[in-house]
Structure formats: structure tokens, C-alpha cells
Amino acid sequence: MFYNWSMNGINKLRIFSQHMHLEPAEETPPQLQRLAPCGQVVTGRETAVSQPDPLIYHAKMPGGKTIPLLKTLLSSACERNCNYCPFRAGRNFRRATFKPEEMAKTFMDLYRAGIAEGLFLSSGIIGGGVKTQDKLIETAGILRHKHQFRGYLHLKIMPGAEKAQVERAMQLANRLSVNLEAPNDRRLAALAPMKQFIAELVRPLQWIEEIRQSKPAHGGWNGRWPSTTTQFVVGAAGESDLELLSTAEYLYKHVRLARAYFMAFSPIHDTPLENYPAENPLRQNRLYQASFLFRDYGFDLEEMPFTEAGNLPLDTDPKLAWAQVALRDDPVEVNRAKREELLRIPGIGPKGAATILAARRRGTLRQVRDLQVIGVHTRRLKPFILLDGKRPTYQLPLF
Numbered sequence: 561m562f563y564n565w566s567m568n569g570i571n572k573l574r575i576f577s578q579h580m581h582l583e584p585a586e587e588t589p590p591q592l593q594r595l596a597p598c599g600q601v602v603t604g605r606e607t608a609v610s611q612p613d614p615l616i617y618h619a620k621m622p623g624g625k626t627i628p629l630l631k632t633l634l635s636s637a638c639e640r641n642c643n644y645c646p647f648r649a650g651r652n653f654r655r656a657t658f659k660p661e662e663m664a665k666t667f668m669d670l671y672r673a674g675i676a677e678g679l680f681l682s683s684g685i686i687g688g689g690v691k692t693q694d695k696l697i698e699t700a701g702i703l704r705h706k707h708q709f710r711g712y713l714h715l716k717i718m719p720g721a722e723k724a725q726v727e728r729a730m731q732l733a734n735r736l737s738v739n740l741e742a743p744n745d746r747r748l749a750a751l752a753p754m755k756q757f758i759a760e761l762v763r764p765l766q767w768i769e770e771i772r773q774s775k776p777a778h779g780g781w782n783g784r785w786p787s788t789t790t791q792f793v794v795g796a797a798g799e800s801d802l803e804l805l806s807t808a809e810y811l812y813k814h815v816r817l818a819r820a821y822f823m824a825f826s827p828i829h830d831t832p833l834e835n836y837p838a839e840n841p842l843r844q845n846r847l848y849q850a851s852f853l854f855r856d857y858g859f860d861l862e863e864m865p866f867t868e869a870g871n872l873p874l875d876t877d878p879k880l881a882w883a884q885v886a887l888r889d890d891p892v893e894v895n896r897a898k899r900e901e902l903l904r905i906p907g908i909g910p911k912g913a914a915t916i917l918a919a920r921r922r923g924t925l926r927q928v929r930d931l932q933v934i935g936v937h938t939r940r941l942k943p944f945i946l947l948d949g950k951r952p953t954y955q956l957p958l959f
């Protein structure tokens with residue numbers, strides 16, 4: 561299959577693709593459909609043998625739908641020198657830059673060919689954050705106004721962007737992200753010496769929330785203001801889980817952050833941190849679990865099972881660790897518990913809690929089997945519950 565699209569644009573996208581997996585966006589494991597070196601689309605069996613660069617990702621949208629997302633940059637040139645970043649100034653590799661019109665056309669070629677339905681657009685910084693943000697906004701404006709693109713658009717807010725630019729980006733995007741990278745200014749100095757934690761990174765997230773609050777009726781291009789996300793690099797600045805989660809909790813509570821991403825540090829050749837050890841990916845997973853507990857499950861940061869050093873145990877998930885202390889001698893009666901109490905039981909999430917509440921209106925839940933019949937996962941909850949006043953029998957783990 562051959563499409564008559566801008567080969568120049570496709571080739572530039574391929575130059576960026578090598579490092580784009582380092583930039584989290586929505587839920588994006590690599591997709592099988594990719595672009596082969598010639599710009600042709602390859603799928604299925606062909607993909608397995610040609611091993612092209614990943615450009616398009618399956619991304620789960622905020623509403624739950626999965627779409628093919630082009631995740632890319634306007635420019636891989638950057639004048640800043642973040643110590644962990646493959647695009648940092650002075651690093652020797654091939655770079656490329658799109659003009660806004662060219663990026664918009666390249667994306668629309670992919671969109672019309674059915675290859676990409678949404679765009680995640682970031683950029684290295686050239687000529688300052690304001691100028692770079694202008695180019696991102698211009699690209700988004702061309703997509704929305706000239707090409708009438710009505711699909712998903714995630715824009716990055718550049719360090720140094722101005723409040724008026726943030727508001728313009730809010731008028732065009734479905735989601736905006738500002739990567740804090742570190743939990744506070746001291747840790748950021750070790751990762752990104754040219755970035756200012758409050759003035760350049762936290763402030764734009766606060767502006768977004770201020771605008772959402774002060775102009776609730778105005779909304780964005782589709783009548784809704786965009787959601788916000790951030791990213792932390794984990795394990796390269798000596799930060800503790802407590803520091804990371806304290807900042808994430810502040811953002812969830814005070815600027816209505818939709819999602820904090822945690823990326824386990826992995827050293828990159830020819831950067832100041834190239835000899836720094838990679839972080840255990842399990843730590844990243846534990847941070848996600850804990851952040852979801854206080855974002856979605858009603859837990860407070862103080863309830864997290866931190867060690868004295870302020871880290872989460874790696875060998876147990878934080879909800880289970882909490883329950884082993886709090887619920888083993890004080891089990892929850894499933895037939896009387898409120899929703900927020902059900903959510904604290906290991907193995908029960910928002911869907912399981914809703915299922916139990918609905919089933920209780922039909923009768924009493926007396927056995928583990930009653931929970932299994934309604935679709936509740938029971939592997940982990942038995943030590944922590946009562947069913948009609950009785951503890952279910954369960955096998956203690958041998959080790």
C-alpha cells in the first residue's frame with residue numbers, strides 16, 4: 561500500500577521516533593501498525609520482520625476509547641541541557657525540525673490514511689519557551705481551523721510559556737501536560753539545571769486550573785477545558801517516594817491533575833547521567849499504585865506504608881501492605897460497608913465496589929462464592945472481610 565504523502569515529513573518523524581517511548585502520553589504501549597523505512601504502512605506479520613521505528617501508539621483516551629496516536633516532536637533540537645534527556649543541547653545525534661504547517665500536513669496525511677486518529681505534540685526548546693510555545697500553538701491552530709481536525713490533541717506546555725499562551729493552548733487541545741520531572745526545586749536542580757521548578761513548571765499548572773475555575777462556561781474548542789498531566793523521572797536525583805507522592809498529591813488536590821506519570825530512570829549514552837544506574841521498574845509501578853490510592857480510592861498520603869527512608873516497599877503493593885496492618889484484626893463487613901470502606905479492601909476497585917453495592921440490594925452476601933458469581937475478584941480479599949458476620953476460610957501463604 562502506498563500513500564502520496566509528504567515523504568520529507570514522514571522521514572523527519574522517523575528521526576524522532578527512537579526516543580519518543582521515553583515520553584509518556586495516555587496509555588501507550590507500541591502499536592503493531594507502524595511506518596516502514598520507505599513510509600509505507602506495515603501491519604501484522606510484515607511488522608514482525610521489518611522492525612520499523614514506532615511512531616504510532618495505541619493510546620487509551622480519558623474516556624476509555626483506544627485510538628492510534630502519533631506521538632512526536634516539532635523539533636528535536638533543544639537549547640537546554642537536562643541531564644537525563646536524549647535531546648539535550650550538545651548531544652551528538654541527527655536532529656530535525658518541522659515548520660507548523662508541515663507538521664499539520666504530515667499529521668493530516670496520516671489521519672486521512674486512517675493511520676493516526678490523535679496527536680501528542682511536544683518539542684525541544686529553540687529561541688526560548690515563548691517562541692517554541694507559539695509554534696506548538698500555531699500547529700494546533702492550523703489543525704483545528706484550516707484542516708478542521710476534530711480529533712484528540714495533546715499539547716505540551718513549554719518551560720517559560722506565558723499565561724496568555726497557556727490559555728490559547730487550552731482553547732485548542734484536549735489535554736495539556738507540563739513535565740515537572742522532579743518533586744521539588746532541589747531535586748530538579750540535579751536533573752535539569754536550567755529549569756525553574758515553581759516559575760516555569762508548577763505555575764502553568766496553577767494557571768490552567770485558575771482559568772478553568774474563572775471561566776467555567778467558556779470551555780475549550782469543544783466546550784470542555786483540557787485535562788492536565790505531568791511526568792516525574794524516578795530514581796536519578798536521590799528523591800524519595802514520599803517526596804514524589806507529596807507533590808503528586810498536591811497536584812491532584814489543588815490543580816485537579818488528571819494523571820501523574822512516573823518514569824523509572826534509564827541512563828542514556830552521551831548524557832551526564834550515562835553512568836548512573838537504571839531505576840528498578842517495580843518502583844515505578846508501586847508509585848502508580850500509591851498515587852491511584854489517593855487519587856481514586858480515598859486514601860491519604862499519611863496512610864501509605866512508607867519506610868523510614870520515605871520509600872514504598874517494593875515487595876508488596878501499597879494497598880495490601882496497608883490492609884495487613886489496618887484490616888487483618890478489624891475486617892470489613894461486606895454487607896454493611898460504605899463504598900469508601902469497600903474500596904480499601906485489597907482486590908476491590910471502583911467497579912467491584914459498585915457491583916457489591918448493587919448485589920446487596922438483592923440480598924445478603926454470605927459466601928465467597930456469592931462474590932465470585934457477581935464477578936468480584938476474591939483471591940486477595942479473604943483475610944480482610946466478613947460475610948454476614950463470618951470470616952471466610954482461606955489458606956495462609958506458605959512463604
Ligand code: SF4
Binds near residue numbers: 638642
Ligand atoms: S528542555 Fe525538554 S527537550 Fe530540552 S533537554 Fe530538557 S527535557 Fe530535553
